[in-house]
Ligand SMILES: Cc1cc2nc3c(=O)[nH]c(=O)nc-3n(C[C@H](O)[C@H](O)[C@H](O)COP(=O)(O)OP(=O)(O)OC[C@H]3O[C@@H](n4cnc5c(N)ncnc54)[C@H](O)[C@@H]3O)c2cc1C
């Protein structure tokens with residue numbers, strides 16, 4: 315296969331606990347640590363391994379986001395992506411709009427495989443890969459925990475509620491990563507230096523001719539009601555009798 | 565009156581309980597015209613189960629050998645063609661619904677809402693973001709079809725009543741052959757299903773090994789509980805992936821959740837915040853799980869589990 319596209323979203327780092335603005339108009343993201351969405355890092359790692367096995371020639375990292383998303387693309391280049399594309403937009407996107415933009419990139423680049431994360435940990439939508447596959451009229455294999463390429467088909471093991479489902483898809487196809495697909499590599503300093511020479515192509519959103527106006531209106535953000543902190547018990551006897559009092563144990 | 569179409573989820577020839585939870589969500593939107601569509605190789609039993617759900621006005625069946633496995637690429641165009649006649653298309657927020665519905669939405673050219681947790685008005689919904697650390701209210705403009713997955717743990721399943729009519733639906737769309745089902749490997753057990761169980765016993769990295777999980781299975785069997793796990797326990801190979809509870813595993817709402825050797829990472833807690841009573845057993849008194857536990861006990865799980873069993877009747 316010639317090319318794999320990996321879609322990377324810049325998100326608030328998963329270790330950061332987000333807070334809602336006091337006026338309920340959004341969440342506070344200023345000054346927070348930003349990272350590549352963890353699922354996308356796994357997707358990138360998978361693409362790099364396929365290339366290292368000789369099953370792909372080029373790995374292209376794509377992100378749609380603000381100018382600062384170049385930081386995450388630099389990390390991707392340091393991990394080993396060959397080149398990167400930033401579709402620059404400052405506003406928030408709905409997954410359908412992201413999928414429409416990605417379709418433009420896919421049409422131009424003609425990859426054999428598009429890898430995405432199964433979900434972005436900010437919006438938790440879990441939609442973009444499936445939508446891209448629909449618009450592209452190609453197969454989708456979501457929640458992948460194993461991916462094997464054999465010529466013109468990919469065999470994918472998917473983590474589903476009932477266990478592990480194995481499907482076979484014709485290439486080109488869209489695959490979204492689950493957590494157990496692999497463990498991403500660490501970036502080494504020399505790689506960061508080398509990555510500086512690689513290019514990030516910046517495409518202004520206007521150049522793509524995609525309508526990105528959100529359809530859904532978010533009217534309010536709020537903090538969920540916290541569970542009230544219960545009590546500690548000091549012994550198994552206390553625990554068991556408390557559970558009996560609540561009718562939970564016979 | 566709004567017409568609502570629910571995509572029925574089924575496996576092993578039976579309707580999945582998440583569908584009855586979706587009906588509860590639909591009833592909260594508009595109870596007047598709720599229908600379920602069942603796509604399958606053979607839909608007879610599943611359709612009858614769907615037709616019995618209280619609040620359901622009718623069931624559509626689309627039978628086709630191609631529908632005998634839940635492949636999103638195959639099912640989505642059929643659902644999209646049926647969806648034209650409906651104002652709402654709902655599916656459960658299970659791996660089945662999460663895989664399928666965005667593909668339907670994209671074919672319809674409309675955005676999708678994920679994990680609806682409450683209905684504030686016919687076009688006003690609440691859903692979690694950032695692993696449940698914030699909730700957003702979303703308004704779908706009039707004239708836009710509402711396509712949404714329903715967070716199962718947020719709705720109680722509707723019960724059974726008199727049977728609604730079942731009729732076959734005509735769908736004439738070409739189906740792709742580019743996606744083929746090979747197999748499903750599931751760890752069959754006689755224990756209650758994790759997603760619907762009243763009681764859940766769950767283990768984390770602290771359990772230490774696959775062999776040690778036998779302790780939890782034994783306790784679970786004594787009290788009739790399902791068994792769950794943290795991601796760390798799944799990653800370490802102690803238990804299979806279908807037991808993972810959390811942001812990227814199963815979101816559950818049992819009456820009792822007993823966590824053994826689980827520290828309480830936010831991604832894990834997202835999966836249990838609707839549980840009735842949370843019990844935490846951890847040898848580290850500072851473990852974050854104690855912040856949300858209703859009943860916490862500091863100690864070694866290997867000593868505590870046998871002690872609990874001794875006290876069971
Ligand atoms: C994008 C993303 C998604 C994630 N999704 C999920 C998810 O869906 N579900 C999930 O669970 N995690 C998820 N995680 C992982 C999560 O962040 C934690 O790493 C994980 O939940 C930790 O599992 P644990 O509590 O079992 O392990 P640890 O954090 O290692 O905790 C083990 C606990 O066991 C206790 N212990 C050890 N020995 C004993 C003993 N003998 N008796 C009693 N207690 C003992 C220790 O004190 C410790 O508190 C996700 C992470 C990311 C980045």
Ligand SMILES: Nc1ncnc2c1ncn2[C@@H]1O[C@H](COP(=O)(O)O)[C@@H](O)[C@H]1O
Pocket residue numbers: 321322323324351353354376377378379407409412429430431432433434435437438439440441442443
């Ligand atoms: N703005 C974006 N830029 C690049 N990739 C994205 C973007 N938004 C979503 N994706 C990809 O789509 C996946 C699923 O996102 P979501 O549907 O928002 O949960 C992510 O893991 C990314 O791989």
